[in-house]
Amino acid sequence: MSIFHASAEQLELVESFVRPLEELFPVARLHRAEHTDYDNWVTAAEFGWFGISLPEEAGGIGLSVVEEALLFAQFGRHLISPGFMAASLAAKTASLSGNDELAQKILGGEIPVAIARQTAAGITLVDAENAKLCLVISAEGTKLFPVEAIQQRALLDRTQWSIALESAALPGNPIAQASEEDIGASINLLIAAQLTGIAAATLEMAVAYAQIRQQFGVAIGSFQAIKHYCTDMVMNVQAAKDMLSFSAVAMAGNQPDHRFQVASALVVATRAAFFNTGKNIQIHGGMGFSAECDAHLFLKRAHVLETLAGGLKASRAALRAENSIFGKDAAFTG
């Protein structure tokens, strides 16, 4: 039955992957300013997390983008640094550039990678303080640079957004690159996956709080307004999850409509993440507004991931460029 959705076997396999996550990456770590997920970089590489969908002979795990998407949804739940996505995309970029040696090194965890988005003014770097390579995403695809080649780096913020953001100039010659056609769907899928994880985690947080927080003598979850927020949140999660799984399977099977499906997944997941992280704060009330609550961390990370995708408006524009199977002359291929 895995021709449309992730199979039970795939879901189970990913379960085994994610068992270490709670221990290695408790969300609470983000409250410590000095934490860095790069401390676990080599461990992550050893788990094979950077090369889930790359063939074994290329140093990967030899699974598909379905397992990869499911894993990155878990990364989203744990607010793992987007650098981990950078590693996966950098290995693919190197591999697509024919630089297998570089890909192997990245997969092995030897060279920590950070991620950046090209902007009108240059690039925005995310969590790049411990990286040696930087993968820059743009509408044209990916480019890989040595971090030392990046000029005019300026720290925008490290505390407000709970992750280091820097602006910098776009460097010249990349050491590897991949076209949007080759890697665009991979980028969108991994970002959609993490946003889906964020939407799911905040739903669970909100429901758990609504069940225990008492006001007016009863749990606030018995109030219709809270119920309806939570229902909207769970519908968002269901839509984002199923869209993610469906699009990943289409991509793994190289279905002709897979770019349409993945672009849809990104739009659905982005909106789900914003709605759910915002409502989670509201449901938590004053507590949700406090720095010590996890709620704001999810909201902020959703913004960072949206930024890396080029912004929701750009994601919608990208979806516009795809042909729908529902279009006038298009055939259904299932």
Next chain:
Amino acid sequence: MSIFHASAEQLELVESFVRPLEELFPVARLHRAEHTDYDNWVTAAEFGWFGISLPEEAGGIGLSVVEEALLFAQFGRHLISPGFMAASLAAKTASLSGNDELAQKILGGEIPVAIARQTAAGITLVDAENAKLCLVISAEGTKLFPVEAIQQRALLDRTQWSIALESAALPGNPIAQASEEDIGASINLLIAAQLTGIAAATLEMAVAYAQIRQQFGVAIGSFQAIKHYCTDMVMNVQAAKDMLSFSAVAMAGNQPDHRFQVASALVVATRAAFFNTGKNIQIHGGMGFSAECDAHLFLKRAHVLETLAGGLKASRAALRAENSIFGKDAAFTG
């Protein structure tokens, strides 16, 4: 205190104007396919409703656009044919064209007027079956035509939208016209007023029903979801009413920002009317979906009025063209 809002005296005066409305124009009349508000055309003229803000020497009542806006808000509540607005605007158009004789005839109720909106393809006529003149609104202003000059008239619908809609070609030489600069704010104000009335009437309908309709053993108005809809509706009404009054006073005083204020009033009232008429249907449940309930009549009329204004998007674009007093270099003039 009438320098910012309608004064108590103005509100009282309009009260006396509107006393006959419930008797002459009960909303229930719209359930009878054969009804026509043109039956009361001469009566309306005798009340002076077509010339509230025109000077007495021109055949008007000699009040201001403040009283006119308040009256048309009541027209909105009673879903009075937009032809009545046509009469007021046609008299102004004739007067601005220097054709005082025509203006007098219109004000006297001798020549029934209908209204139409210019479209890309021609014009859309509303309730024009009993009219002798037709006032066509476009982004350039108003043009007045004899109805017999209008070619290619085709009935689009009479029942579904609870009022006759026709398409036709835009005729040639108008017998009178006014520029957008001279009459645009008058158009927007009267449409905003009627939409405000619709928003207010549906709020009251919804609240009344929520207080009596029982489900699960209690009035549905005790459910939080219904309460929150009603709260949003009353905030819409408050905003639309105060914006209408504020903008009408600004216009009556020829304040430099009055076009900005009136354009804002139209955008606020249009959204209020759509939200409130839609939620009123939802709160009425199955009853609200039935033809015999008044709820749908308000929704449909809101669409017709929005169409006459050129559409909400156009109203927003028109607001964009105005300078805000809050702009960088603008001065507050109160």
Next chain:
Amino acid sequence: MSESLDDFRARARSWLQENVPEHGSPMEGPESREYALAWQKRQFEGGWAGLTWPQAYGGKELSVLQQIAWFEEYARAKAPSTHNALFVGMNHAGPTLIACGTDEQKAFHLPKIMQGEVIWCQGFSEPNAGSDLASLRTKGLVEGDELVVNGQKIWSSYADIGDYQELLIRTDPASSRHHGLSWVICAMDTPGITVRPIKTMAGPAKYAEVFYDNVRIPLSNIVGGLNNGWKTAMATLSFERGTASLALQISLSQRVEELIAANDDAGVSDTLMDLRADAAALRAMSYQFAIKSETGPVGSEGSMIRLYFAELAKRVASASIDIFGIGAPQVLAEHGLGFDYFDSYSETIAGGTAEIQRNIIAERVLGLPRGSR
């Protein structure tokens, strides 16, 4: 030996190409009945009726994925809307009988439904039992081997043209709320039944009020057991929340694509892309639901899909009016100016308001505590 999904799809596509009627269905009255029955008969004769129904009663017992493929091709071929006079029989009564009916009930009714011989109508809601279905008051008193029914139903779809009604009544006069109800097959030609069609804001009268004055129904017409009607009714509604609306979903996606093709206003593009993505997600959810329903009982995802569909349908209809305006030919469709838009207002009302459905999802799916409502 079993046909591949692609082959099945191709076969469906070619049959539909040749058989879909040129004109859509009349919206109400006897003509709509004749149209619906003729089209159902044609599908049955072509081998396309009751795709997932048991072979014992003439069904095909195909997989849900084949059913989905059929509906997708069905919508693609612009075949008559499945939200027609057959809807209650195909998507409510039929599945309910399959799940809860006696062998006799199944043997008598299922072939008639599949073969396009009968129209079923609904009979759940009452004037004071809308979203609060458990408060219904229409009574059926046991007298010998009959029920004697008195009371009133409302919002009964297709009651004016129906042969049979799925009728939910209170058969234990001392009972209250969910207890003491029965789900009964009511022949609409039984003496004592009066039907008064209800016009809606969208125009056509596909609903009706039904009045019962000492209507006598054999006890053998009870489905799922005397006083066990709540359980049967919940089963009925759960079918509606499953794949029943798949063809409607696909039509919705097609309408979104038409809007995208027609609109060149950048200010509306974002809205349309959200609709496009959400329609794609609705399809992904429906596939997931179908796949899960093949391997075991599915939970409340069905009610989420139904609500998601309902609100998406409203948004699409609203976008259509916004883009084309109220007088445009695209808004005219075949049922009168604005029909689709006006009709969309029933999406969040009919079958329980969206507000009550949200409560139910919050309580059943998320386990939030019951509140006063």
Next chain:
Amino acid sequence: MSESLDDFRARARSWLQENVPEHGSPMEGPESREYALAWQKRQFEGGWAGLTWPQAYGGKELSVLQQIAWFEEYARAKAPSTHNALFVGMNHAGPTLIACGTDEQKAFHLPKIMQGEVIWCQGFSEPNAGSDLASLRTKGLVEGDELVVNGQKIWSSYADIGDYQELLIRTDPASSRHHGLSWVICAMDTPGITVRPIKTMAGPAKYAEVFYDNVRIPLSNIVGGLNNGWKTAMATLSFERGTASLALQISLSQRVEELIAANDDAGVSDTLMDLRADAAALRAMSYQFAIKSETGPVGSEGSMIRLYFAELAKRVASASIDIFGIGAPQVLAEHGLGFDYFDSYSETIAGGTAEIQRNIIAERVLGLPRGSR
């Protein structure tokens, strides 16, 4: 003899032009206290403090429309946000004392507030009494001519830099809900008080938890009568819902205009025009409220204006992030990247969640029946 509104406005404009500090306020800590006090002193000395306060205590007793004109010019001149450390004194405690205080309380406190000598902080919310304020449990037992206070407050704005606190406590130990509360002036240097600042998602700690361990407060510090605190507290909150936030409203409108000036994306223009129109409507509503409040007691419109403002502020902040992106200088403002946006999340939470405010408006303004919530 009285100055025309236009003349008043011109005079305000010119004073502000010459006196508005060049730099904004530090966000937290002693520096923010010093800044706020200095700016208040300057306004007082210029004759611009307590515009609507009684002349008997140094106020100007001007009309509300003059007050509005002042706030509009204040915002226009980009004077320091009124949502600063003076907010509680100027907009809560001061008006409450004017309405409910004794002559001694007024004579002692009002001049100090107006002249920029003291900072007031809030003391209403408790960990288990957020939106449900009536469930508060901090106790004040009468012993002789003192109250002995024990308990805990939370979300106390400016408690870490405050001289006085508006403290709402339960003074009748046998009471429940709205009964048996008292509104008390609490000097923050009284022994037994511990303050723990709370960092928010927006960064700076302008709130705090406050712990009370046998804190002794003279009975003469009770405002509005022993065990009559609910009424006094409701008065306090109603001031916040009136014209208090006018300067904030105007700043909001200015921010909308900045967004309009900066944005050239047609897809966002509709959103911005809605914000622009809604900001204009907010102003019209505030004028109406102010005019009505001149001639008599005003109803619950104030709570509508407050909620309208709160949600508009959130929408404006959100549009700002959407348009500029998270790393843009416009988002940096003076308080760190994204501060305004993050801070806007408190708008629909602080002082009672938007959900509870909607309930209250539905019940008090519309007369809908009380539900479980």
